[in-house]
Amino acid sequence: MPIGFCHCPRLRSPFRRPGLLLLAVLALLFFSPAALAVTGSLEMTNSTVGFIAVGIFVFAYALVMGEEKLHMRKSKPVLVAAGLIWFMIGWVYVQAGMPDEAQHAFRETLLEFTELMLFLLVAMTYINAMDERRVFDTLRSWMIRKGFSYKQLFWLTGILAFVISPIADNLTTAMLMCAVVTKVAEGDKRFINLCCINIVVAANAGGAFSPFGDITTLMVWQAGIVQFYEFFSLLLPSVVNFLIPAVLMSLFINNRKPEGVYEDVWLKRGARRIVALFLLTVATAVAAHTLLHLPPVLGMMTGLGYLQFFGYYLRRSLPRSLERKRIRYTARGDDRKLRQLGSVVPFDVFNRVARAEWDTLLFFYGVVMAVGGLGFLGYLGLLSEALYTGWDATWANITLGLVSAVVDNIPVMFAVLTMQPEMSHGHWLLITLTAGVGGSVLSIGSAAGVALMGQARGNYTFMGHLRWAPVIVLGYAASVATHMWLNAGSFSIMG
Numbered sequence: 427m428p429i430g431f432c433h434c435p436r437l438r439s440p441f442r443r444p445g446l447l448l449l450a451v452l453a454l455l456f457f458s459p460a461a462l463a464v465t466g467s468l469e470m471t472n473s474t475v476g477f478i479a480v481g482i483f484v485f486a487y488a489l490v491m492g493e494e495k496l497h498m499r500k501s502k503p504v505l506v507a508a509g510l511i512w513f514m515i516g517w518v519y520v521q522a523g524m525p526d527e528a529q530h531a532f533r534e535t536l537l538e539f540t541e542l543m544l545f546l547l548v549a550m551t552y553i554n555a556m557d558e559r560r561v562f563d564t565l566r567s568w569m570i571r572k573g574f575s576y577k578q579l580f581w582l583t584g585i586l587a588f589v590i591s592p593i594a595d596n597l598t599t600a601m602l603m604c605a606v607v608t609k610v611a612e613g614d615k616r617f618i619n620l621c622c623i624n625i626v627v628a629a630n631a632g633g634a635f636s637p638f639g640d641i642t643t644l645m646v647w648q649a650g651i652v653q654f655y656e657f658f659s660l661l662l663p664s665v666v667n668f669l670i671p672a673v674l675m676s677l678f679i680n681n682r683k684p685e686g687v688y689e690d691v692w693l694k695r696g697a698r699r700i701v702a703l704f705l706l707t708v709a710t711a712v713a714a715h716t717l718l719h720l721p722p723v724l725g726m727m728t729g730l731g732y733l734q735f736f737g738y739y740l741r742r743s744l745p746r747s748l749e750r751k752r753i754r755y756t757a758r759g760d761d762r763k764l765r766q767l768g769s770v771v772p773f774d775v776f777n778r779v780a781r782a783e784w785d786t787l788l789f790f791y792g793v794v795m796a797v798g799g800l801g802f803l804g805y806l807g808l809l810s811e812a813l814y815t816g817w818d819a820t821w822a823n824i825t826l827g828l829v830s831a832v833v834d835n836i837p838v839m840f841a842v843l844t845m846q847p848e849m850s851h852g853h854w855l856l857i858t859l860t861a862g863v864g865g866s867v868l869s870i871g872s873a874a875g876v877a878l879m880g881q882a883r884g885n886y887t888f889m890g891h892l893r894w895a896p897v898i899v900l901g902y903a904a905s906v907a908t909h910m911w912l913n914a915g916s917f918s919i920m921g
Contacts, residue, residue, distance in 0.1 A: 468522060471804040475518055479511045479803055483796050487837075490789075499785045504792025511799035528802075535798035539791055541723045542641070542648055545711075546787060547779070548726040549638065552704040554778040555733060559697035562602045567691035569606050576611065577681045580621055581672070583607055587628035588668050592636030593708075596629035600874035603629075608882050615885045620675050622886035623894050626875045627866045627901065631668040634862030635660040637722075638708065641790070642839040642861045647715075648722060649843050651854050654712050659913050660859050667863045667905035671897045695747055696740050696773065703732045730775075737775040744773075793837045801844040814847035823853055824906055827860025831871035835861045852910075852917030859909055860902075867898050 470476045486507035490500045512532055519528035556562065565586075574582060583603040591599040607621040633639025635657050637647035646652050707729025714725035800806060813822040830838050839861045865871035869879055869891035878886050910917070 468518065470518065471808060473518075475514045476803050476805070479514060479800060480805065482507050482510050483800060486792075486796070499789075501785045501788035501792060504789055504796055506792075508792045508795035508799065511796055515799055515802060531798075531802045532795075535795055535802075538648075538798075539794040541721050542645060542794075543787055543790065545644065545648070545723045545726050546641070546790070548707070548730045550783060551730065551775070551778045552700070552707065552733065554781045555700050555773075555775070556697065556704070558773070558778065559694040559700055560691055561693065561697050561701060563691045564693050564697075566602060566606050566609075570610055573683060574610075575681055575683045576614075576617055577676060577679050579607065579610060580617075580624060580676055580679055583621060584624040584628040584668065584672050587625045588632035588665075591629045591632035592639040593705075596633040596640055597873045597877055599632070600625050600629040601877055604878050604882055604886075608885065617679065618882055618885040619887070619890040620679060620894075622878045622882055623869075623891050623898075624672050624675055626869070626872060626878060626891075627671050627863075627898060628668045629874045630863050630866045630872050631664040631905075634667075634859055635664045640835075640862050642835050643858060645836075645839055645843060646854070646858050651843075652851075652858060654716055656855070657858070659916070660855060660909065662912055663859055663905040663909040664863065666908045667866075667901045670901035670904050671894065674897050674900075675894065696736065699736065700733070703729070703736060707732060734775050737773050740773040790836060794840055797837050797840050797844060801841070806841055806845045809841065809845065814845075814849065819847065819849040819853045820856065820910075823857040823860055826857060827864030827902070827906075828867065830861050830864040831867040835865055835872075850917045852913050852915075855913060855916060856906065856909060859905065863902060863905060867895055867902065868892065 486503035489496065489498065489503035512528075516525070516528050516532075519525055569579075569582065583606060587596075587599050587603045590602075603625045604622055607618055607625070611617050611621070630640070634643065637643050637654060637657060643657065647654060647657070707726060709725075710728050711722040711725030714720045714728075715722040797806070813826070817825075826838055826842065839857070842857055842861075865875070869875040869886070869888045875891065879888065
């Protein structure tokens with residue numbers, strides 16, 4: 427479930443049981459005779475502690491998937507689960523006289539999370555800053571004023587979702603495009619449903635070929651398995667994944683124009699410069715990783731400093747700016763804008779940091795630490811052997827991509843990275859692609875889909891998305907085939 431940088435509205439999801447069923451299947455895999463035959467350094471894969479740890483994780487994730495019915499944020503169960511799993515590991519290793527081994531493993535897992543968390547925090551802060559400066563509102567206003575036809579709006583929102591999500595993120599992009607569609611086509615449920623499906627598929631596909639488009643791609647880049655420029659070899663497969671469903675769905679759209687609507691929105695001072703600083707921050711992160719072989723988080727944290735300095739400039743220069751605008755608006759006799767000047771507040775970077783999606787970040791911590799604990803117990807080794815030794819790596823990666831339509835793609839990708847199976851560079855690119863776009867098959871398979879079910883409640887539904895699942899699966903299969911044909915040479919290169 428690709429993650430995003432905005433708070434997802436609460437919603438009623440009509441489909442939860444398949445996720446629980448899949449978790450049960452995974453639990454059976456852990457308890458299977460083949461699994462019991464494989465032992466870790468302390469025989470913990472067939473121990474009571476190991477079984478309890480797996481049960482805790484399954485139960486916690488079941489609570490996550492029942493978030494809406496329970497009205498409980500998804501971070502709570504995984505935080506407790508991670509703590510309990512590592513408490514049990516620590517107790518066993520203390521009893522065995524090897525406390526340093528467990529401590530070292532925990533610190534290594536925590537370091538992996540910390541780098542990713544700080545990276546995401548900076549990205550979220552920039553997105554929130556651009557939102558506060560009305561960058562996204564202005565884009566939405568421009569699209570509404572142009573008076574596009576339904577078919578033009580369908581293609582424009584899809585293409586923009588595909589283009590913007592690699593830079594921003596798939597969730598923010600999807601919610602922005604959905605806001606345009608629901609405002610322009612208010613009351614037309616069928617069209618809004620088709621547009622939302624198209625937006626979800628496009629946003630997830632766009633995020634699959636960029637380290638900044640989704641948490642899973644960021645995890646792969648941070649791990650050093652795929653270099654920054656190598657992600658772009660997934661561009662054409664991602665385009666295929668978006669275009670095939672879009673072309674087929676567009677055939678069912680009546681080409682008429684919606685009623686005229688108008689929004690008067692303008693950019694706040696410094697908006698364009700904040701966008702430029704974000705691009706500079708991305709360039710700094712890429713340079714740190716590519717040229718200096720340092721973690722990308724170094725460049726992102728440096729970029730947060732850029733934003734802080736610019737925020738300081740905006741605050742100090744605000745009185746002079748307001749005075750100039752007051753003189754200009756008075757001369758024009760623009761009373762409306764004069765009144766709006768009274769509501770201007772200084773830009774504060776730390777307010778933007780505070781508005782980051784902390785539930786998502788804490789959920790990410792819980793998942794990473796819990797999966798890391800199961801890996802330390804030896805269960806990920808068993809899963810790796812079952813998938814990548816018992817199966818061909820190609821079919822294993824394709825299957826895991828479809829699994830991410832039901833279970834969040836973060837634990838799926840983190841599990842694969844922790845298992846570190848022996849497979850070619852082409853197969854690492856394949857799991858990056860499938861984990862990114864597989865969530866589009868179901869509306870609950872990605873953060874973008876979940877958020878849009880809440881944002882366009884009653885218009886975009888699980889069943890409405892499910893009716894088009896065969897078309898989306900066709901795009902998924904075509905994107906995999908395109909990657910295997912286009913990047914055939916990389917399948918012989920070990921990652």
